[in-house]
Amino acid sequence: MAVQPKQWSVFVYMAGENDLSENGELDLREMKKVGSTDHVNIIVQFDRAGLGAKKSTRRLFIMRGNIRTIKSLGPTECGDPQVLQEFLSWGMQAYPAQHYAVILWNHGNGWGAENIYRAARKARLKVRAERKVKETPAILPEHRVSIIPERHLLKLLHGPLRRSLFRNTVAAAVKAKAISTDDDARDFLDSVELKRVFSRVVQRAGRPFDILGMDACLMNMIETAYQLRGTVQWCIGSEQTEPSDGWPYGQILSGLIRNPSMTPPDVASLIVDTYLTAYADSEPVTLSALNFGPNDQRLLELKDRIDRLSMTLVDACRTTSACQLVMAARHRAQWYENPAYVDLYHLCRLLADSPPGRRVNEAALGILEILNVPGPEGFILREGHKGWEMTGSHGVSVYFPEDYLSPLYATLDFAADTHWETFLATILKGIGRPVVRHPEHETLKTTAQALL
Numbered sequence: 001m002a003v004q005p006k007q008w009s010v011f012v013y014m015a016g017e018n019d020l021s022e023n024g025e026l027d028l029r030e031m032k033k034v035g036s037t038d039h040v041n042i043i044v045q046f047d048r049a050g051l052g053a054k055k056s057t058r059r060l061f062i063m064r065g066n067i068r069t070i071k072s073l074g075p076t077e078c079g080d081p082q083v084l085q086e087f088l089s090w091g092m093q094a095y096p097a098q099h100y101a102v103i104l105w106n107h108g109n110g111w112g113a114e115n116i117y118r119a120a121r122k123a124r125l126k127v128r129a130e131r132k133v134k135e136t137p138a139i140l141p142e143h144r145v146s147i148i149p150e151r152h153l154l155k156l157l158h159g160p161l162r163r164s165l166f167r168n169t170v171a172a173a174v175k176a177k178a179i180s181t182d183d184d185a186r187d188f189l190d191s192v193e194l195k196r197v198f199s200r201v202v203q204r205a206g207r208p209f210d211i212l213g214m215d216a217c218l219m220n221m222i223e224t225a226y227q228l229r230g231t232v233q234w235c236i237g238s239e240q241t242e243p244s245d246g247w248p249y250g251q252i253l254s255g256l257i258r259n260p261s262m263t264p265p266d267v268a269s270l271i272v273d274t275y276l277t278a279y280a281d282s283e284p285v286t287l288s289a290l291n292f293g294p295n296d297q298r299l300l301e302l303k304d305r306i307d308r309l310s311m312t313l314v315d316a317c318r319t320t321s322a323c324q325l326v327m328a329a330r331h332r333a334q335w336y337e338n339p340a341y342v343d344l345y346h347l348c349r350l351l352a353d354s355p356p357g358r359r360v361n362e363a364a365l366g367i368l369e370i371l372n373v374p375g376p377e378g379f380i381l382r383e384g385h386k387g388w389e390m391t392g393s394h395g396v397s398v399y400f401p402e403d404y405l406s407p408l409y410a411t412l413d414f415a416a417d418t419h420w421e422t423f424l425a426t427i428l429k430g431i432g433r434p435v436v437r438h439p440e441h442e443t444l445k446t447t448a449q450a451l452l
Contacts, residue, residue, distance in 0.1 A: 007260040008267075009041040009097035010253070013087060015078035015106035023244055024105070028060070028067060030250035035064025039260035041095040042253060043070075045087045047078040059087070078106070081193040088201045099264055101211040102232075105246070191227040192411060198231035208232055210264040213271060217241040218338055220288050221397045226303060226414040229296045234268040234381060239397045240286040240390060241337040247271070248278040265291070269382040276384040284387030288395035291381040298379045302370050303418060306398075309348070309363040310419035314426050316356045323430030329354045330400055334392025340401040345371045345394035371395070400424065403433050 012031075014024045024046055036042045042062035057076040061068045076083050084104075092100065202208050212232040214220070220237035228235060251274045256267060268289035275287045292299040317323045329350035334343035344367070351364035370379050371394065383395035398420075399409060405424050415421040 003094070003096055005096040005098055006041055007039045007097060008099050008101065008256060009043065009091065009095045010101045010103065010256070011088060011091045012042070012044045012103045012105055013078075013084055014044055014046040015104075023246065027105070027246065027249050028062070030248070031062045031253060032065060032067055033250050034253040034257055035062055035066075037257055037260070040253075040257055041097060043091055043095055047076055047083075057083075059090075081197045085197045085200055088197070089204060092201070092205050099210045099267075101213065101264075101267065102209050103213040103215055103247075105215045191224050194224075195227040195231070195413070198228060202231045210234065211236065211268055213237070213247070215242070215247045218336060218341060218397075220286075220290065220395065221341065221399070222302070222306065222344060223399060223412050223414045225290055225292070225299060225396065226417070227412065229292065229299055229413075233292055234264055235290045235292065236268055236271050236287065237290075238286050239288070239336055239341070239343060239393055239395070240284060240385075243279065243283065243285065245278075247275055251278065265289075265376050265381055272382040272384055276386060279386060281386050282388075284389040286383075286385040286390050286393045286395075288383040289381040290396060291376065291379055293379070298370070302367065302379055303414070305363070305366045305370060306344075306420060307418040309351075309360070309367060310423040312359045312363040313356075313423045314419060316360050317423070317427050317430050320430055322356055323427045325354060325356045326351070326360075326427060327402070327431060330402065333400075334390070336397060340399055341397040342400045343393050344396050344398045346392040347398065347400065401428070404428060 014027070028044065028046065031042055031044070034042070044060040044062060045057065046060060047057040057073040057078070059070040059073065061070050078084075088102065198209070198212075208230065209232045211234045212228065214235075214237040217238060218241060220235070220239050224237075225235055252271055255270045255274060256262060262270070272287045272289050276285065279285045290299075293301075313326060317326060330342065330347065332350055333347040335341065348364040348367045348371070352361050352368060354360070373379065375381065380395040383393070385391070385393040401424065405421070405428055409415050409421055409424070
């Protein structure tokens with residue numbers, strides 16, 4: 001007998017095999033206060049930290065006042081993309097609905113995978129110490145190892161603010177090349193693997209997900225959004241890091257339960273508004289919902305206009321003085337916990353008013369035209385931010401490092417389909433910054449691309 005589809009099925013993938021395990025338990029309690037109904041399914045896969053029997057992954061059906069274990073999977077690796085893929089495919093088959101929302105719950109770092117070089121350096125230094133061999137380091141000095149300043153890096157890697165799902169693609173590449181013997185970089189959500197998982201599930205289901213919510217840090221980037229094209233319609237995430245409490249699941253699910261006939265854009269707006277209400281005005285938080293548009297129309301149009309700006313900037317940055325003018329705008333743009341990420345709107349607003357030239361001004365204004373369209377017709381469906389540190393936020397960020405260009409950026413679809421990477425290499429070279437920061441740059445890039 002076929003299961004009658006409900007109006008909504010909400011799938012929460014809790015990758016809690018880390019320092020957020022207790023936060024996961026708290027979020028489950030919030031969900032239990034609401035519970036599934038005749039119109040809404042709330043399904044969770046929770047991989048919690050622990051030893052022995054406690055280290056178990058469970059699929060849970062959330063009821064009001066109770067949580068029923070649908071299936072115990074035993075120990076799994078929440079960083080394995082296959083585990084997420086199986087959960088989503090199973091969920092859509094077992095709990096069919098008119099609308100599907102997926103929430104990825106864990107740490108995040110935008111598109112980035114920079115920690116792999118720190119891991120490589122640590123591993124090599126260990127080998128050298130064991131062999132007692134004195135040699136020149138093969139990797140650049142520590143201040144060149146990461147785009148993240150030391151104080152920020154420690155906070156991102158070990159602090160309570162960071163909310164990865166996947167063992168990083170490049171971590172696998174480095175392992176294969178015997179550059180690193182550990183897997184430090186698995187604490188990053190890998191955009192390449194994310195695309196692969198969602199593409200496979202959506203292809204089998206024959207339809208995209210209505211909503212993808214990322215209860216994780218730094219994820220609403222144009223690079224991440226572009227990786228997801230064709231698999232989701234509305235994408236919710238933060239430009240900035242999230243507080244350890246994350247999303248207020250009780251309030252969000254209560255709003256959906258009260259009105260299960262809500263449309264996907266209404267639910268996406270509800271999530272953004274409820275999240276912002278949960279934090280004090282002084283808290284530096286951001287959240288936004290991106291509207292990819294029918295057949296990704298809005299996302300693709302924005303990509304094309306960024307490409308146009310990229311080519312214009314490459315042409316403009318023929319001299320050191322022109323590069324410095326563009327960099328002056330970048331220095332003033334809103335940046336985030338990872339300082340290589342800047343708000344796209346704020347950057348383009350500054351470029352539109354900057355002196356590099358009329359063609360740069362016009363190309364930047366072309367991007368603002370899309371980002372300025374409000375509500376369901378615009379690319380930024382809903383956006384909000386709090387705290388004086390976040391006043392330049394408008395909903396989506398872009399990669400724009402000030403010191404050197406990551407060799408891994410070329411593995412992204414956005415880098416392949418636009419000239420943004422070419423612009424970054426041009427301007428960094430123009431101001432005397434290193435574009436290639438790793439002696440095995442080409443080997444790493446080629447190996448990483450081969451794993452896609």
